[in-house]
Amino acid sequence: xxxxxxxKLLKAVRQYGKxxxxxxxxxxxxxxxxxxxxxxxxxGHMGYDVLEPFQTRQSVGGQVDELRxxxxxYCEPPVLVIGWSWGAWxxxxxxxxxxxxxxxxxxxxxxxxxxxxxxxxxxxxxxRLSDEEQAELLTLRSMAESPTDAARFIELSDMAxxxxxxxxxxxxxxFDEVIHKAVWPEADGMRKDGSLLEAISTIRCPVLAIHGxxxxxxxxxxxxxxxxxxxxxxxxxxKRCGHKPWQEIYAKDEFYRLVEKTIT
Numbered sequence: 001x002x003x004x005x006x007x008k009l010l011k012a013v014r015q016y017g018k019x020x021x022x023x024x025x026x027x028x029x030x031x032x033x034x035x036x037x038x039x040x041x042x043x044g045h046m047g048y049d050v051l052e053p054f055q056t057r058q059s060v061g062g063q064v065d066e067l068r069x070x071x072x073x074y075c076e077p078p079v080l081v082i083g084w085s086w087g088a089w090x091x092x093x094x095x096x097x098x099x100x101x102x103x104x105x106x107x108x109x110x111x112x113x114x115x116x117x118x119x120x121x122x123x124x125x126x127x128r129l130s131d132e133e134q135a136e137l138l139t140l141r142s143m144a145e146s147p148t149d150a151a152r153f154i155e156l157s158d159m160a161x162x163x164x165x166x167x168x169x170x171x172x173x174x175f176d177e178v179i180h181k182a183v184w185p186e187a188d189g190m191r192k193d194g195s196l197l198e199a200i201s202t203i204r205c206p207v208l209a210i211h212g213x214x215x216x217x218x219x220x221x222x223x224x225x226x227x228x229x230x231x232x233x234x235x236x237x238x239k240r241c242g243h244k245p246w247q248e249i250y251a252k253d254e255f256y257r258l259v260e261k262t263i264t
Contacts, residue, residue, distance in 0.1 A: 013070060014052040016044025020076035021051035023263060026067065028085030030055065030187065031180030035154065036084045037171040039246040046256070048263060051075060055090070058182035060190065064093045071101050078103035078205075080263055085109050085243065088209075089187060089196060095207075096199040106262055107209040109243045112221025113200070113229075115192045124216035128160040141177075150175045161243035163214040164250055197229045207233040208262055212241030212251060 014037070015021060025040040027033055033054040040052040053070040055063040067090060071077055081102050083091030088110035095102040112118055126134065133156055140153040150173050158165060190196040209226055211219040223235045236258060241251030248255070 012054060012056075013074060014040065014054075015050070015074070016040055016052070017047070017049035019049070019074070021049045021074050021079070022076070023048050023050045023080045023082065024067075024071055024075065025050055025052050025082045026084070026087040026090060027052075027054065028087055029175075029180060030063065030086050030090075030183035031176040031178070032086075032173065033176070034171050034173040036087070036244070036246070037173075039084070039244075042246060042256070043259070043263075046260070051079075056176075056179065058179055060093065060183055060186045063090060063183060064097060067094055068098050068101065077101040080104050080106070082106040082108060082259070083110075085111065086184075086187070092196070092200050092203065092207075095203045095205055099204050102205050104206045104262055105203065105208070106259060107207065107222070108245060109211060109215055109217065110209060110222045111191075111217055113191065113197055113225035114221060115188075117218050117221025120218045120221070121216045124218075125160040128216070129156070133159065147172075158242075158244070158247075160216060163212065163240045163242045163248055165242075165244075165247045166249050166252070167247070197225055200226065201229040203230055206262075208258070209233060209235045210245060210255065210258055211235070211237050212243060212245055212248065213237050213239050214242045217243065 023043060025036060028035050040050050043050045051074050053067060055066055057063045057066045071079060078101055081091045088107035091105050095105050137156045140149050154173060207230060209222055211222055213219060219237050226233050226235060238245060238251045238254055241248045245251050245255035
């Protein structure tokens with residue numbers, strides 16, 4: 001079925017370094033696989049053992065469970081979990097439900113944790129893209145199956161999301177619209193009804209949230225709800241930095257410094 005479409009295109013996981021994997025780096029989307037690959041690969045070059053798992057299940061609970069089994073299968077828990085974009089929420093849910101698996105959690109470019117901050121994202125993106133680009137982005141979103149379409153979709157998203165990017169590392173991305181349409185409304189519902197924050201408030205491991213000041217997702221939409229739900233969490237905003245800190249020319253050194261401090 002559709003569940004396995006993405007598995008055919010990609011292995012269930014990618015690995016950098018050697019077993020046992022101690023860092024788990026997972027993705028945006030839901031349904032976007034491989035967008036953070038340059039980040040995972042760079043951590044591998046820096047000498048860390050990184051697992052990059054891909055989520056194929058078509059429900060929030062299914063994705064949490066799939067991630068749990070991938071960590072149990074490939075890693076020696078507890079591991080450091082790094083979640084980017086939608087992956088930040090997934091990491092939170094995993095840490096809330098399976099505290100024995102996660103020793104620390106880094107949230108990178110998380111979506112706002114309360115619904116009232118979401119309108120700001122659309123407003124900011126509108127300012128940064130022309131009408132034609134916005135229309136093209138919407139069209140591509142529903143048909144970004146081919147690698148060319150997916151690459152163009154990411155290019156347009158990056159135009160709105162990035163302060164100043166280093167384009168040398170181009171990720172190999174598979175976007176699965178079926179997974180996105182199944183999982184995202186459910187995840188958005190958890191943000192709206194407060195159950196996402198409720199889960200976050202039960203997390204016991206150290207949490208660091210890193211956010212770019214140029215990310216269209218407003219940093220206060222992460223910082224304020226996170227501090228209220230989990231006072232022990234640390235929040236760092238990086239200047240001149242968009243949604244993908246690892247490809248930001250001015251911000252990536254500081255970003256990697258923060259990540260390394262948490263890994264070691």
